[in-house]
Every structure is written in C-alpha cells, then in structure tokens.
Amino acid sequence: MNGRDLVRSIKTVSSAGAAQGLRTVRAAWRTRRADATALPSRGAERARVPGSVQEVETAPGGGIIRFSRSELRVMVAVNGAVFWGWDGASPEPSYALAGRCPEPDPRAFLEPDKEGGWRVVAERVTVAVSRHGAVEVRTPGGVTLRRDLPPRWWEPVGGGTARWMQRSEVAADARFFGLGGRGSGPRLRDGTYRMWNTDPGHAFGPGDDPLYITMPVQLVVADAATHLVFRDTSWAGTVTLREGEEGAGSGHDRAGTSELRMEGGPLRCWVVVGTPARVLLVWASLTGAPALPPAWALGHHHARWGFGSEQEVRRIVSGYQERGLPLDAVHLDIDHYDEHQVFTVDHERFPKLPLLAKELRQDGIRLVSIIDPAVKAAEGNTVYDSGMTEDVFVRDAAGRLVRGVVWPGEAVFPDFTHAPVREWWGRLYEERLAQGFSGFWHDMNEPTSFAAFGESTLPRSARHALEGRGGDHREAHNVYALCMARAGYEGLRELAPEERPFVFSRSGWVGMQRYGGTWSGDVATGWPGLRASLSLVLGLGLCGVPYSGPDVGGFDGSPSPELYLRWFQLGAYLPLFRTHASLRAGRREPWEFGAEVLEHARVALVERRRLLPYFVTLAHLARRTGAPYVRPLWWSAPEDRTLRDCEDAFLLGDCLLVAPVLDQGADRRAVQLPRGRWYDTVTEQVYEGPGQVVLDAPLSRIPVLARAGAVVPVRGDDGALELEVWAPAPGRTGGGLVVRDAGDGWDEPELERYVTRWTGQRLVVEREGEGGTGEPRHPVRVRGLGKV
16 A cells, blocks of 8 residues: 555545545545556557658548558648548547548649658648658748657557657747646646646646646647647647747747647647638637527526525525626526435425526526536436446446446446437436526536545546447546537437527537537636636637636635626626635625625626627627637737737627736736727727727726727617627728527527728718618617717
C-alpha cells in the first residue's frame, strides 16, 4: 500500500463523513486494482518516424503518400478544409463530425513540387508535404501559416496502443486561442495544457487546468491569416505552447511552437484557413450547427444548490415579482431529488412540483432540472432496475459492473457511447417533462466519481461500446458528456417534437454545440474568478460552442456587493445569464446586497430584457454561420496586433462592444477600440478607433459602445420589436440583421437585412430584399444624430 494514499484515505474518511468517506476509499482502490489488472504495461517501446517517400497515389482533393514506415492521406475538401491522417487514418468514424465527411475538391490533386516533395494546390489553401513527412499549410499567396514536423510514434514491443507526438511551428507574430474551456486567457500563454475533461473538485480560478471541457482545437491568429487546427482524437494528452518572437537573437524571427503528445488514438488533423468568420463557418459545417435555444433561455435564470422546498422557490420568485425584476427560469439542483437519485422527486419537500411548474409557466417562468449521469446502484431504484434489465451500464474487462461513488452513494454509469443506451436514457426525460420541467442542465458528466485518491472518474480500463468498435475509458472519457448530451437532446426531440430542447452541459467535447451549450462549472468567488468567467466564454466560442456563461457571483463563498454587481453586469451581456451558488455559499438574489446594488442590478436586468431580440438574432446567426455571440475584439480585424492582446472586453455580435469592470474599486477603465466610430450607449458620446480611450465605469453600469451605422433589434416600451439605429459617420453606411422568432418551435424565420446611409442631411434606413429596398417592418429609433 502506498503510504501517501493511506494517509489520504484516512483524511478523506475523517472529512467526508464515515459512510461516504469509506465509499470513496473503496472506489479509489477498486479503480487502482482494475487498471493494474486490465491495462497493459507499456514496457519496452520502439520509436518510429515516417521515413522517406516511396510512392504516391493521387486522388480528387489530394491522395496518399506512402513513406517507408507509414502513409499519409491528404485531402482538401470542397469547402476548403484540409484533412490529413497518418497510418491509414480517415476522417470517419468521428464523434466530432456532423453527418458525412465533406466531398473532396475535384479540382485539386497531389503534384510534385520543386523541393522533391508533393503539394496540393486549391483555391483557398496550398498543402505541401516534404520528403520526410513535414506538412505545411500555406495561403494562396504562398505564406506558410503552419508547419507540422514529421510525427513520432512510440509502440510497445509486445503490441498495444502507440502514443505519439507532433511538433508544429507557426508565425512569430501568431497568438493561440481555444483548447476548450480554459480559466486563463482567452489568449493561451506559454505552458502545457492537459487534454482530459476534469472535475477539479473545488472552485477554480484562472490558474487551474484542466477543467471540465478540453478540446484539441486551436485557433491561431497571425498577420497573414487565421487558421483553426483540430487533432481528431479523444485520448488524453498534452499541448505545450510557446509563442514566437520577432527579431529574436541575431535579428531573425523565432517561430511559435505547439507540441502535442497523445496517449493513443489516430493521428489525424483538420485545418481551416481564412478570416475568423469564414473559419468558424467551415468549422460549423464540419462539426454541426449550434442548437437553437428557445427564446426564454436567452433571458435571466436563477439557480441555487439548496432551494430545499417549493416554499423557498415560491419565496424567491415572489421576491423578483414584488420588486419588478425580470425572471425567465428557475433551476433546481440535486436537493430536489429523492435522496439524490436522478429522475426522482423528494415529494415531502416538493409535493406538488407539476403544479408549481404550471403556475410559474403562467407567469412566464420555466423550471429547469439538473440531470446527473450516475445512477444509484440499489434494487428498487426504478432507473437502476430498468438499466439492469436493458444492460446499459459500463462494465469492466471481466464483465462486472463498474461502480463509483457520487451524491447518491454507490452508483453505476450508463454507457452513452452505445446508441441503444442513448435511446433508453432519452426516454427517461418523459418523467421530467411530466413534472413540468422545460430545460435541463447536465452535471457531473466528465464523468465524475468521487475518489479518496487518484483520478475522480471511472477506471481507464472500463469498457465502452464506442458505437460497436469497442474500447475502454481512455478513448471514451472525453466524449462521455458529448454522448450524454446527444442522448438528452434526441430524447427530447422525440418526446416534445414541437419544442426546441434546452440542454446545457458542464462537460463535453468537439461538436457539443449540436445539442446545446455549457456553463462555467464551479468558478471561484473572487475577482480572478470573474476574469476567468469571460475567458471561458470567449475561448469556447472560438472552439464552436457559442452558448455559455458562468455562475454569476461565483459558485463558492460570499461575494462582496461590488463583486456581485460587476459579475451581474457582465452576465447580462453573455449568452447564458444565470446566477448560481453552492449549498454553503452566500445568497445570490439581487436584493440581498443592499438597495444600491438592487437598483443597479435592475438596470442590467431591464437592459437584458430590452436586448432580447438582439440575442435571439445572434442565436439564429450562430446556427447559420457558426459565429459566436461573444467575440474577441480582433474578430473583424485579426491583423490588428493590439486587439489580439486585449482580453478584458468583447464584441457582442457585430453591433456592440462590452467592456466589463474586472478589477476591484475601478470606476474608470481603458478600452481598446477597433477601427471606426463608436457611441457610448448611455451618453451617446462619440469615440473614434482604432486607439485606446478611458471611459467612466461608475458602479451603476459598465461601458457598452455601439458601432456607428449599427441596426440593433430591441424590445420597445410596448414589448414590440423596434430597430435601434446608430447614426453612421458622415459619408459612411451601415446596417444590421434581424431575425424575428416566435420563441420556440422549428419554423424557419426570415432573415431581414437593413442598411443605413446618408442622403444629404437625412439618414435613411431601408430593408433589403430580393425585389430591392423597402420600408422597415418595425419602428425605427435613431440615436447618435446629435453627435454627427
């Protein structure tokens, strides 16, 4: 027995309570024994590199290059995306891709280049392969964006899974973004980042890594172009980043580098080149359009672990109503379950839950239920008994049920990588709908299993179906939550076909946007946690997940009135606007922080309600284009290096720039402006970019600027949609998009295009259509005219 683990076991029993503590100790030892028995020891390994080119086979879009010790498949798709795979790896099967792989570009083929290698020349990109297997991606003008050096494999001498490494070089001026949900950033500094979805087990801050959602997706922004690179393997690994330097050493640039080390899985890669907007458009075509949330999900949500009873829920809702504060959803945590068992209700504390849900819905408020994947392993538990009958739970290499420990105690876990299991799980949501729930948040789905030591998840040797291919948790872990989200989303489509499902998940992987969104998880209460909240939303958006948001106020602790308000003001401009806190944390209702905070929070809530048509429009645009609601300032000008390094402000769509206050005691803040004219949305003061300005940020508000010429759909005083038009600069034009949505359902609403222009001294706002221009369909309110 390891002495350190013995000490941790004793401490765990002492701190967690005897029964649960002993369970976590037993679970940890079970995991250790299972992995020691079932996982092969690596032992001696052979290193391998591709070798030199032996022969080439051309095909539409590229072809196959055979080296002495490997082969490389290269394909440029019709949408301009580039794929390559080593050792016979092809794009499918893949959990990331939505539907079939795109067709190859019939105009592009492998052809010899002048250096003795081969290349594929396409309209938007050139791919060059050296004699020894280095792969370069170049712009049509010949500028190299990235160079992936020949990979290296380490293969066990006795057979088994090969681990591999690949080192890449990018331009000296390039900046790295992405890799899923990261607390530091959104720009990723030099360092090593783990690729293994992880419940940190405590409230996290910027320095914690990894977190709940890791993705092998990087967005690399450089002067020459932006490109996205995705290594399509779900195995554990690390990414080590090092930014380049211009003029380093003897006056030569030092390239930026990215080194990827994976414990297994195929070595295959997708690269997309272009503007950020085009890159995310192609990325969405590969991995799936973001799910469209119902309009109410774009309002304000109130949650707490520890509501405890129907009476408490009614008290909180009454508090909002009596104070005239908008509220769109209330979330119930695990304390509404019967002894923490999923798909149950504690009827003593929630005796009339369907009636509560009905009455809230009549007031425009939806109930949202937490859903955990762990099922209490006890006969008489309906879900467990049903799952045993249909054999849905994860088993070990010997065929025994894998048991873990979660909130209900000893628990088993559905194998969501098997289609029949997903169908079984999806049918269980009928019970939730019958209770009156309208939405669902998936928690603890990394998956988490409490352990006194070692990893708090399933044994890596646990067996999974993996869509019939078979494998173990080393491959299934990172896609577990993705498959759970699919099960819930598809089940709800069957059970309530007239309504758009609302599902968001703590964990996930590439493609999770197809089924919903995510939230921060247990972000620490504090100013660093506030900053991490923005980092997560920006980073996930650049990985293709546009709908996300933090726990406003932080998950743990008691925020000061100032911190709570600044977090609340930021949350009002993020896609998921939700207050939440842990069982032992301080209150999160706006009136708990004093009269001044209440009034300022009211302003933020009213503004969020006013901007709801804009958020609905952004949701539809995200589904159609892949563009996130929340975008970095460099989104439209990635060549602006100053904007690349700005991490404390963001664009909300094309029209608004939001500059949250992230530092204690600040009542003014510097804001880096992109090119063009910008209006303060409160004072209508004019600012010209590019450049830096210092703006007032009193406790009552955070700076929000509107782009000159913008057309912003808002909710008017009478509740009807109106167009808020910000005057373009003299001699300039502007415009905007509007999507009117009934709020739910699957009807495809029309996309309305509006243009703004000057005719002499008169500002004209027109709607563009196939038949030309026409009058706007909505009332128009022009702002900023007095500053022109």
